[in-house]
Amino acid sequence: MSKIIVVGGGAAGLELVTRLGRSLGRRAEHTITLVEPASHHYWKPRLHEIAAGTFDNELDAVSYLQHAACHGYQYVQAAMTGLDRSTKTITVSQPVNGEATLDYDYLVLAVGAISNDFKTPGVSEHCLFLDSAEQAQRAWALINPLLRTQGEHRLSIVGAGATGVELAAELAKVSEKLQRYRHGASLSITLVEAADRVLPASPACMSEKVQRKLEQQGVTVLTNTRIQRAESGRLVTADDQVLTADLQIWAAGIKCADWLTQLDGLETNRINQLKVHDTLQSTLDEAIFVMGDSAECPQPDGSFVPPRAQAANQAAGHLAHQFARLMKGKPLQPFLFNDGGMVVALGHDYAVGALMNDKVVLRGRLVRNLYDTIFRLHQRILFGWGRVTALVMLKRIKGLLSPYYKGNAS
Structure with missing residues (x-):
């Protein structure tokens, strides 16, 4: 056996x-x-x-x-x-x-x-990470009170890879939706990247479209900005610029x-x-x-x-x-990676994708549907198409009956 x-x-x-x-x-x-x-x-x-x-x-x-x-x-x-x-x-x-x-x-x-803090002083003590569901839930437990409290609150995200970009866009969308409730709370988001553009591993034209969309959503994007150290409530850059925030999230690099x-x-x-x-x-x-x-x-x-x-x-x-x-006693074959492109979500109704060996860059709601389809293909392996179809239908019904920001449902 x-x-x-x-x-x-x-x-x-x-x-x-x-x-x-x-x-x-x-x-x-x-x-x-x-x-x-x-x-x-x-x-x-x-x-x-x-x-x-x-x-x-x-x-x-x-x-x-x-x-x-x-x-x-x-x-x-x-x-x-x-x-x-x-x-x-x-x-x-x-x-x-x-x-x-x-x-x-x-x-x-x-x-x-997991995220790589590059041994930057203070990061492990004063920044949140998104390497696991538990860490993401902890981040939500701290962000939720900010969204419920009147006034402007500041959030800094270090690292403009896929995780940092998607988090910034999603939170910007949540903050925008909150205005419908006349709640008086708003979230000012700053995205910090050491490279000269967001999504540095993606095609340049894709980075441009993503950064333009982020800025349209109200996100402040700082490129060519390296963090020297993290302190309570603030980040200090290599040129001694100070970025104050209520919460700081580190999403730069991997190890x-x-x-x-x-x-x-x-x-x-x-x-x-x-x-x-x-x-x-x-x-x-x-x-x-x-x-x-x-x-x-x-x-x-x-x-x-x-x-x-x-x-x-x-x-x-x-x-x-x-x-x-x-x-069956047969020899093992080598693993050859087939690059299917990159899709980044910028809120629940918009995404940007680079496809066909980065020759085509698309954006919009249809690309967001492609992003969701990738997740459904993962679920298809776990459950089969029957249950996936049922989940999609249930989710659409819940979307019609529930607010986008679930923190306001209670």
Whole structure:
């Protein structure tokens, strides 16, 4: 009997155990186990909606316990803390039972990445992060009172990548909607980026359109601005400019958690990603696979797979097929990333996207529909089209009956 353990219940990890549970888990000779400390799955590209109070927990969150029972895999609510490659065991910390060990035949690490504070003084103490649903919920718990209190409030967001841009746009939309309630509260948002443009990894023409839209929404965009240190209620730039704010959110750069560098000698790079071959197998242990943002996976042209949601989704599908080959004694095939472009949401009714190898840049409501479709494709893998269709219909009905900003519903 083969025991496959997948650590990390993000988009890649959950899609992988779903596929493996359906294909292998229902057979008596295979056991598929998901190890994840959280109780519910949230699609990471939508964490900014949780922080802005516009995410629908009832329809879009997934209970790991219920999902596992329906899809042929086991769920262990725990955080991985150690690895012993010689005995093929991992150590996990559980919220109730404490420390335990789990044995595996094959181990898949899909723990994602976190924001990189670049060791900037004061950031960890005085800034919020959006690396998990729990952090996004904490941000919402602090933003919500500001939106309910009359007067102008200030919010600074450091990092104009996809997360920072989408959060700024979503909060700007929420602040605009609040004016309909004559509540007297407004949110002044400043987006800070060290590079010379927002979305520095995207085509220049896409960056221009995104920044123009942000400014139309009332967001102050500061490019070529590097943060020197963070203090309580203010950020100090490299040229000693002071940006005061009621709340400060850090969304600049990525790295992987430090504990990945302590996994029984597995190779890591400077941002703590685990080094793998093009088969997604660890460079030092063929029984350990790594996928998603936590993997440094080489490509034929000498580049590496970028840390994007679509790369993680593609890796999950690829690895599910490779496990089927592995069980039949066939050789593993390399993972080749296919770049499908980039879509960034700027509020619930507008998005900008670069498609066809960045040759076409589109914007508007139809592109926002494409953004939502990407999320529905993720849900389709988890549930199938029948339930996804029902969820879409329910969400549209709720949208007609509920205010856009859920904080005003209570």
